[in-house]
Amino acid sequence: MEKVVRRPAEIGGKMKLAKTRVRKGSIWSGSITIGLVNVPVKLHAMIFDKGVVFRFLHKTDGSPLKYEKVCIKEDKVVPWEDIVKGYEVSKNQFVVFQKEELKAARPESDQRIRIDKFVDYLSIDPVYFEKSYILTPDKNNDAYSLLLNALEKMGKAGVGRITLRTKEYPVLVYPYKNALVLTALHYPYEVADPSEFEELKELKEPKKEELSLATKIISDLSGEFDITEYTDNYKQKIEELIEKKMKGETIVFEKPVKEEAKELMVALQETLKQLKKK
16 A cells, blocks of 8 residues: 555545635736726736646655755855855856845736727737736725626727736736636747748648548638536546555546547548547
8 A cells, every 4th residue: 555645634434535725815906007997906816827836746655855055156045144146147246136126026917907099809819828917996986897797898908007926927918707807818939830840831731622621621620619518637646646556446548539530531531420420
């Protein structure tokens, strides 16, 4: 039986895996400004990564490992009060910043989201979407409600900027499920241009018969998108393994069956046959 280092939570006498808690506190507060109109808001986390989280353990005794800040020159742990931030301008050459200097450099968007213009939400290429947050009213429900309803009626999204931690982001502010949502965007220079890949420049035109079969397959598989149809199978399998290990069961690994590579035309034809059977 393998050693279980960390005990699972016991609820009602039954062993259960601990679940990720959803944080409810705000991570930023300020205001949305449109001309002279001021809408006080709070920013809340909306996206939570519920993937499998592993801890690094000491192989010999199963104890968790911790990360420490070690000085490369002196090879010793440095306490937090002796740590400053620096920007590397060349190999091992740094410009050092004090907290006061970095605080003074923060732009207007550290405190307010100034709306520059309104656009159609669907006109924004989703490749630029970085992360979404929920905006809630802060002491002034009327201004918040007015902006929410106006955006819903017009089908528009506001474009502005916000500074979070060490970066200023372009953002979209738009209505979603009776709330205002803010989505941070990537800058153009943060998104790779497909034209830079030589492999894509060498693509050949498909044969007419192959294209016909491919469009038929796509047509047969077309439908409405429903995100609830998808679950994290990897997480589910890991949780099943955890349950078995807690019970002391022997883990038997099955090697996946390697699928035989087929010629493109054959693969297209057999795929259509499978779809007809469903």
